[in-house]
Amino acid sequence: MLKIGSHVSFSNKGLLTATQEARSYGSSSFMIYTGAPQNTRRKPIEELYIEEGKEAMGVAGIDEIVVHAPYIINLGSYKDNTYDLAVRFLQDEIRRTHAIGVRNIVLHPGAYTDKDAEYGIARIAEGLNEVLSGTSETEVNIALETMAGKGTEIGRSFEELAAIIDKVQENDRLTICMDTCHMHDAGYDLAGDLDGVLEQFDRIVGLDRVAVVHLNDTKNPRGAGKDRHTPVGSGYLGYEAIKRVVDHEGLAGRPFILETPWIGKDSKQSRPMYEVEIALLRGDAMERLGEGFFDHLERLHHFYSKHELDPRTYVLGTWETLKTDAKAKKADPREPMERLYDLAVEHQALPDLTEEELNQRITGWLAGKQLLVNA
Template sequence: MLKIGSHVSFSDKGLLTATEEAASYGSSSFMIYTGAPQNTRRKPIESMNIEDGKAAMAVAGIDEIVVHAPYIINLGSYKSNTYQLAVDFLQEEIRRTHALGVRNIVLHPGAFTDKDAEYGINRIAEGLNEVLNGTDETEVNIALETMAGKGTEMGRSFEEIAAIIDKVQHNERLTICLDTCHIHDAGYDIVNDLDGVLHQFDQLVGLNRIAVVHVNDSKNPMGARKDRHTPVGTGWIGFEALNRVVHHELLQGRPFILETPWIGKEAKTQRPMYEVEIALLRGSVPERFGDSFLSEIEMLSSFFAKRDIEQRAFVLDTWKLLKDDAKARKADPREPLERLYDLVLEANLFPDYSEEQINFRLIGWLAAKGL
């Protein structure tokens, strides 16, 4: 069975509520933080509700999940206090990950800030050596995440990832989290040459190291180095390309994790698209939503065809307009999905549906050619 799920919250009830949230989306895997990703405040391991959570996972048919390290960890920093905090806190997060029974903790490698890339590679490797040597009692791997290349962050190329791994003593405990938005934004053409990109990765790093795949569309064209996620099918990568990633024979057996943003006109009405994204990528839309969902996608196809709106052309033309025309962007900053939603709302096409339900059907329509 395809292991696919999303990032979920980790509340006061810990693993149990995280599992319940993931199951509500139809997940067969999920990713969590063990606390807020922006700070070091953590509840005791004993309060993480681990046993109840594992029981709920068994009921939901979830046998593998992933932990993500907090964003504040920067092993590439030249500042001694920032570096030491990163080492110490990552070691603690690894022990918490071990307590959860999880094998991989995803880590942004780090940023070299005021130094250079060579310094960053050496400093990150130094930190990883210290972290791994200090946590040899665990069986947790550090999954280095491929990055988009914004600012001075490292891991923006397969060569940088390979160079870091090569300098780490116990690198058998280093795995990789392959992020689709990040490698697209870093300049790897997964839309037109996924096989070539995977071959290049295999030659430089090794496909056997990939332990997790983050499945995200991108708001920016290939090589933009921006790292701005968007729901599946609403960005420059598109549903068909992401579907090929999820079902590629060389990537099977890994958990595929969505980190796509919540969508809604107002902050209080924003909702995740995870449930429909998972069903679309798994190929289980009728089972999840019923045959009427497909009929409603046909209604959308007819509705937009009368307005000469084609899925990919509309999405890409809108992003190009927002990127290249500052005047047009200021006059109408709406992103593709919001523009489509407004057209449907104006036509009163689904008068009894909530904003979330309409957006689910729009995501389905954007993926319609791949269904």
């Protein structure tokens, strides 16, 4: 079974709460932070409901999950206090990850800030050597994440990741987390040449090191170096490109994790599209979502076709307008899904649906008419 899920919360009852949320989306894997990603506050391990969570995972048929290290860790910093905090806290997170029974902790490699890339690579490798030697009692791997290239972050190229790995003594405990948005924004042509990108990665780093894949569409054209996620199908990559990543034999067996943003008119009531994204990418949408979903989808295709809208043309055209037309961006900064939602509501295309239900169907529409053929 395809291991696919999303980032879920790790609050209240820890692993049990996270598993329950993941199950509600139909997940067969998921990713957690062991606490808030912006700070170092953490509950004691004995308060994480680990055994109850593992029992719930067994019931849900989930056998592999992933932990993400907090963003505040920066092994590339030249500041001793920042670097020392990063080393110590990452070691603590690895021990917590080990206690939960998770094999891979995803890490943003780090940023060199006021130095240069060569310094950053060496500093990160130095930190990883210290972290790994100090956690030899665990079986946890550090999955270095491919980065988009914003600011001075390291990991924007396969060569940078390979350079770090080469400088780490226990590099058998270093794996890779591929992020589709980050790789696209860093300049890799996932949509047009996935085979070529993976062959390049295999040559420079090795596909055998890939342990996790983050599935995210992107608001930016290739090479923008910005890292701005958007729901599957509503960005420059598109549904088909992300589906090819999921189905690629070179990535088979890895957990695929969605980090797509929640959407909705009211930010306090926004909802994730995880359930429909998972079902569409896994290929069991009819079983998970039911015939009614596809009836609505057919009606949406008919409605938008009357307005001469094609999913990919519309999405890319909207982003290009917002990117190039400053006047339009200022007057109407709405993104493709919100515009599509407004149009459907204005014309009462599916008037009996809630905002979340309509956005789920729009997510399906963005995947294209082929879904109807295969249903």
